Amino acid sequence: xxxxxxxxxTGILTGGVYALMASGLTLVFGVMDIIxxxxxxxxxxxxxxxxxxxxxxxxxxxxxLLITIPALFLVGVAMQxxxxxxxxxDRTMLSILVTFAVALIIEGLLTQFFSADLxxxxxxxxxxxxxxxxxxxxxxxxxxxxxxxxLLAALYIFLYRTKFGQGIRATVQNRVAAELIGINIxxxxxxxxxxGVSLAAAGGMVYGATNTFSPVSAYDLISRLLxxxxxxGTGSLFGALVAALLMLIVENITSVVxxxxxxxxxxxxxxxxxxxxxxxGIFGKLAxxxx
Amino acid sequence: xxxxxxxKTVFAGxxxxxxxxxxxxxxIPARAASPAAGSPIKVGFSVSLSGxxxxxxxxxxxxxxxxxxxxxxxxxxxGRKVQLVHYDDASSTSQVATNYTKLIRSDKVDLTFGPFSxxxxxxxxxxxxxxxxxxxxxxxxxxxxxxxxxxNFFFVQPSPVADNLVSFCRWLLKLxxxxxxxxxxxxxxxxxxAKPEIDTAKAxxxxxxxxxxxxxxxxxxxxxxxPIGVAAAHAHPQVVLxxxxxxxxxxxxxxxxxxxxxxxxxxxxxxxxxxxxxxSKSVGxxxxxxxxxxxxxxxxxxxxxxxxxxxxxxxxxxxxxxxISQDVPEAYSAGQVAQQAITKIHSLDNAKLIAQLHHxxxxxxxxxxxxxSAGRPQGQSFIVQWRNxxxxxxxxxxxxxxxxxxxxxxxx
Numbered sequence: 271x272x273x274x275x276x277x278x279x280t281g282i283l284t285g286g287v288y289a290l291m292a293s294g295l296t297l298v299f300g301v302m303d304i305i306x307x308x309x310x311x312x313x314x315x316x317x318x319x320x321x322x323x324x325x326x327x328x329x330x331x332x333x334x335l336l337i338t339i340p341a342l343f344l345v346g347v348a349m350q351x352x353x354x355x356x357x358x359x360d361r362t363m364l365s366i367l368v369t370f371a372v373a374l375i376i377e378g379l380l381t382q383f384f385s386a387d388l389x390x391x392x393x394x395x396x397x398x399x400x401x402x403x404x405x406x407x408x409x410x411x412x413x414x415x416x417x418x419x420x421l422l423a424a425l426y427i428f429l430y431r432t433k434f435g436q437g438i439r440a441t442v443q444n445r446v447a448a449e450l451i452g453i454n455i456x457x458x459x460x461x462x463x464x465x466g467v468s469l470a471a472a473g474g475m476v477y478g479a480t481n482t483f484s485p486v487s488a489y490d491l492i493s494r495l496l497x498x499x500x501x502x503g504t505g506s507l508f509g510a511l512v513a514a515l516l517m518l519i520v521e522n523i524t525s526v527v528x529x530x531x532x533x534x535x536x537x538x539x540x541x542x543x544x545x546x547x548x549x550x551g552i553f554g555k556l557a558x559x560x561x
Numbered sequence: 562x563x564x565x566x567x568x569k570t571v572f573a574g575x576x577x578x579x580x581x582x583x584x585x586x587x588x589i590p591a592r593a594a595s596p597a598a599g600s601p602i603k604v605g606f607s608v609s610l611s612g613x614x615x616x617x618x619x620x621x622x623x624x625x626x627x628x629x630x631x632x633x634x635x636x637x638x639x640g641r642k643v644q645l646v647h648y649d650d651a652s653s654t655s656q657v658a659t660n661y662t663k664l665i666r667s668d669k670v671d672l673t674f675g676p677f678s679x680x681x682x683x684x685x686x687x688x689x690x691x692x693x694x695x696x697x698x699x700x701x702x703x704x705x706x707x708x709x710x711x712x713n714f715f716f717v718q719p720s721p722v723a724d725n726l727v728s729f730c731r732w733l734l735k736l737x738x739x740x741x742x743x744x745x746x747x748x749x750x751x752x753x754x755a756k757p758e759i760d761t762a763k764a765x766x767x768x769x770x771x772x773x774x775x776x777x778x779x780x781x782x783x784x785x786x787x788p789i790g791v792a793a794a795h796a797h798p799q800v801v802l803x804x805x806x807x808x809x810x811x812x813x814x815x816x817x818x819x820x821x822x823x824x825x826x827x828x829x830x831x832x833x834x835x836x837x838x839x840x841s842k843s844v845g846x847x848x849x850x851x852x853x854x855x856x857x858x859x860x861x862x863x864x865x866x867x868x869x870x871x872x873x874x875x876x877x878x879x880x881x882x883x884x885i886s887q888d889v890p891e892a893y894s895a896g897q898v899a900q901q902a903i904t905k906i907h908s909l910d911n912a913k914l915i916a917q918l919h920h921x922x923x924x925x926x927x928x929x930x931x932x933x934s935a936g937r938p939q940g941q942s943f944i945v946q947w948r949n950x951x952x953x954x955x956x957x958x959x960x961x962x963x964x965x966x967x968x969x970x971x972x973x
Binding site: 272273276277280284377378381385386387388389390392396397398399404405406407408481482484485486490491494518521522523525526529530531532533534535 | 611612613615616618619751777778779780783784785787788789791792795807808809812813816819820821822836839842843845972
């Protein structure tokens, strides 16, 4: 029983981090109908930036976010202005190709600078742990979860309590109407894309502190992140959180109770069954408009 | 109009026959034309420079490069320079087959060497066999490869992959009964390299009364080992055997065991602890103490040209001996075996080369090497253990520099 309890707790803590990584993806899709398949590579880029700052400046991984979040925001803005904005037709389809190309470029550059060897972000709280029953939980999972909840809450407040956030939500609801009432769509899209990419910095830092990673880690990540936003409902922040928690908890419990061989399959069976009855995901786009 | 239609039909028929004949001809084994004296000997291979196997792929490329440079520095092979021709397979089983077809048919290489991993070796060897090429593989010796019964395949490591943990099991079973562990946990990725090693070890230890208290196989796409690491720790095994095709699982489980304050008496992983600094930096140098890994090569071994190989590596890539991945000497050995076999038959005829490889004994940096009819190496691997920040052979006694540190010290 302790193991199941531990699996649930770990699932919740890890799920929060995946929700943070997926939130950037779902936000961008909701506002721009852009599927940024480069988000996984950007998460790995965020992890490497933290790793490099820690190695060279000996900064605490959480402190590095003061540098990496603005840095990735600028990367996102640059991507949007130079690549995404130029897509005038078939934006959704073409964005997949363009962002995949970006992912390949990032992978190549990371391999060039850091080699293909696996690395891990280290800190005293990575291996230190505290007991819950007979199971120990590493502090890094707890801190990572708290960071994720904090950033998701900040994002929620930004979207629902600020004028610019209103502009973003108006664009999600009706792009043409938003433009007609004077919202600068180009600016909204640029900043939204920047925010979406900057969230990868935080997600990447926690991912890199809880997993070994290399430039090719992006492939595993992006497939999981896409599943999360599809199950949660594309464009829904809350949906991403619920879907991420569900995915990690189901996988962890299956691993402990049955076998890790089946953990991914069980989740995908649940996903397929759910989407048969609710193809728009848990919260869908309609629900996003009502949040 | 009818006549025009008939003409079209006849023309289409002739074209179809021509295409079919062309396709059939393309399948006829390419006979390497007698190369002009003085032209370089082309050695073709596919390497994973991107994708899941890129770290190992790059190390294998280093090994081949070092061997070719060494041969060329010493007058070449059969008096001709060696030229390496290679393509990136992106760790893809389909791309690797395309690469070898291209190497053989377009580049008309004289020899083929292997890529990394059993997954890629099977399609690669199939292509090489179709064209009658010998295939020297520094990696990819899982049972699934030998089950193909390739007559052109030669696995250039001391022992077949499935037997890699046999030395470890023998050491464990030779411990006095009062010290011998009674319980074991087995955790492996579902992989043609890692799983057979664990299966062999589990069968051996179970048959000698060591109880299995935890046994699990992870899907290859598993990214989070946390739940199974916690479950394994909760089963309180005295010895843990990890089947990992790369360092990721071994590193993850080490961290999870530290977090769970779980200290097994012995911990061995099939891959990961052999990655030198990559491993020690990932788990912390102090936490490496006592961890074991099966090996086929050690920097201090008095094997054929080992010192020269190490000097060449350090001159070319810098760092220390601890940085040398196992893949590098394995690839270097493949070159050494090819070189000696070709020198012996004084020919690049692949049929003669295959025959020679089945019968000769070859000296490599991994030790003496010979192969059975299926290309299985006839030696044995040994166990190395992390001791004070370095890896040293500890078993069997013929290889050992020190005895095994047992039980493994607690985590720091």
